[in-house]
Amino acid sequence: MFNLLSAKLKQQFNIKSFFFLQIFIIVLVLLLVSVFTNYQEDFLATQQVKLGLINEDQHNFSRILIDSFNNNSDFTSLFDIKELSVEDAHKKFNEQKIDAYIVIPSGFTKSLLSYQNKDITIYTHVGFPTKSKLLKNIFAAYSDYVHASNTATLTLYNTMKEANLPADKIKTINNNFSFEIISTAMNRNKLFSHIPLSTLPATDILKYLLIALPCGLIGFAMISSILYNNQNDQCGIDNRLACIGITKLSRLLSIHLSNVIFALINVSSLLIISLFVVDIKMVLMLILGLISIAFIWSVFWQALYEIVKNSVSFSFSAAIITLLIATSGGSFTPFIILPPVLKQIGLYTPIYATTAFVLNADFESYLRLSFWLFLCLLIILIQHLLVNRNREVTYDTL
Numbered sequence: 368m369f370n371l372l373s374a375k376l377k378q379q380f381n382i383k384s385f386f387f388l389q390i391f392i393i394v395l396v397l398l399l400v401s402v403f404t405n406y407q408e409d410f411l412a413t414q415q416v417k418l419g420l421i422n423e424d425q426h427n428f429s430r431i432l433i434d435s436f437n438n439n440s441d442f443t444s445l446f447d448i449k450e451l452s453v454e455d456a457h458k459k460f461n462e463q464k465i466d467a468y469i470v471i472p473s474g475f476t477k478s479l480l481s482y483q484n485k486d487i488t489i490y491t492h493v494g495f496p497t498k499s500k501l502l503k504n505i506f507a508a509y510s511d512y513v514h515a516s517n518t519a520t521l522t523l524y525n526t527m528k529e530a531n532l533p534a535d536k537i538k539t540i541n542n543n544f545s546f547e548i549i550s551t552a553m554n555r556n557k558l559f560s561h562i563p564l565s566t567l568p569a570t571d572i573l574k575y576l577l578i579a580l581p582c583g584l585i586g587f588a589m590i591s592s593i594l595y596n597n598q599n600d601q602c603g604i605d606n607r608l609a610c611i612g613i614t615k616l617s618r619l620l621s622i623h624l625s626n627v628i629f630a631l632i633n634v635s636s637l638l639i640i641s642l643f644v645v646d647i648k649m650v651l652m653l654i655l656g657l658i659s660i661a662f663i664w665s666v667f668w669q670a671l672y673e674i675v676k677n678s679v680s681f682s683f684s685a686a687i688i689t690l691l692i693a694t695s696g697g698s699f700t701p702f703i704i705l706p707p708v709l710k711q712i713g714l715y716t717p718i719y720a721t722t723a724f725v726l727n728a729d730f731e732s733y734l735r736l737s738f739w740l741f742l743c744l745l746i747i748l749i750q751h752l753l754v755n756r757n758r759e760v761t762y763d764t765l
Contacts, residue, residue, distance in 0.1 A: 399572070418449070420456075582660045593681075597672055619669070626664075630661035666746050692718060
């Protein structure tokens with residue numbers, strides 16, 4: 368087996384092709400880094416609701432209310448708040464530079480403290496139903512909380528009046544209690560429940576590409592490796608090896624092992640760069656991840672080749688499948704900014720499993736990648752059993 372492995376590596380390796388490939392990979396990384404620099408910030412900016420704010424209330428509490436929302440990271444992750452004059456708000460709204468605007472009326476805070484609430488008016492575009500509904504639901508939740516708070520503060524107010532407390536003291540206590548209630552409402556961070564589609568942690572684009580990009584490139588490179596290895600079958604070399612006692616299982620394992628080593632050699636430039644970009648633990652996780660994804664690609668393409676038995680059909684089919692998996696798995700574009708349909712597909716790809724394995728290093732990502740590896744071992748076992756069965760049928764015929 369090891370002699371076969373050594374022979375296959377010597378046959379496949381070409382120094383000129385190797386250096387050309389490394390230059391291509393480095394140029395591709397630089398190009399993608401330049402395209403997707405600050406991709407997380409840019410993506411967040413496109414997803415935020417651009418909210419204009421017209422504040423006609425001059426009360427100090429009104430200013431505190433606005434500042435509290437501006438300083439709430441949960442709120443600002445959803446909304447880009449811009450304080451505007453009436454004229455600017457109308458202009459930007461008509462030009463669709465803001466998605467909506469809110470008018471806080473004069474005397475709003477005073478009316479809130481005296482249980483005679485004035486409405487906050489929200490203007491939204493008819494053509495943006497999703498953002499309009501988001502605004503309505505969030506502010507409706509705060510409105511319900513304020514109404515509930517009013518009941519509590521009004522009860523306190525009536526109790527103090529029945530106790531014949533001085534009017535000044537009632538006003539002071541009432542205002543302080545109302546302020547505490549309003550502050551509690553403003554500081555609530557659980558705006559609504561959600562389940563994130565992507566479980567990949569935030570990371571910079573270079574680190575992401577060092578992990579995800581080689582997963583896709585190895586898939587394309589593995590197509591040519593499988594074609595090269597299976598030339599032996601066409602020349603009858605595999606049959607001659609079988610005659611001297613080298614089993615199909617040994618030949619398969621030598622093919623996959625040589626393909627894995629060759630894949631690591633092909634992306635060695637990215638591994639070297641990773642030594643200067645990430646810590647040693649992540650480098651080791653990256654190497655394990657690339658070994659796994661290379662093994663997965665090798666097993667699947669070998670199985671596909673044995674099914675179609677035609678080099679042209681295999682090359683075309685494998686290239687299309689690789690392109691789909693690499694695109695949906697986030698090899699060439701950060702997974703977070705992919706369209707929802709591609710994300711749904713990408714969650715079940717080995718590229719996503721490998722990327723999550725390296726970045727997360729948790730039980731769920733281990734389990735996800737282990738599923739693909741177990742599936743590959745099962746495919747190899749099935750191939751071995753089918754060869755033995757065919758051999759028995761051939762002997763019986765003879």
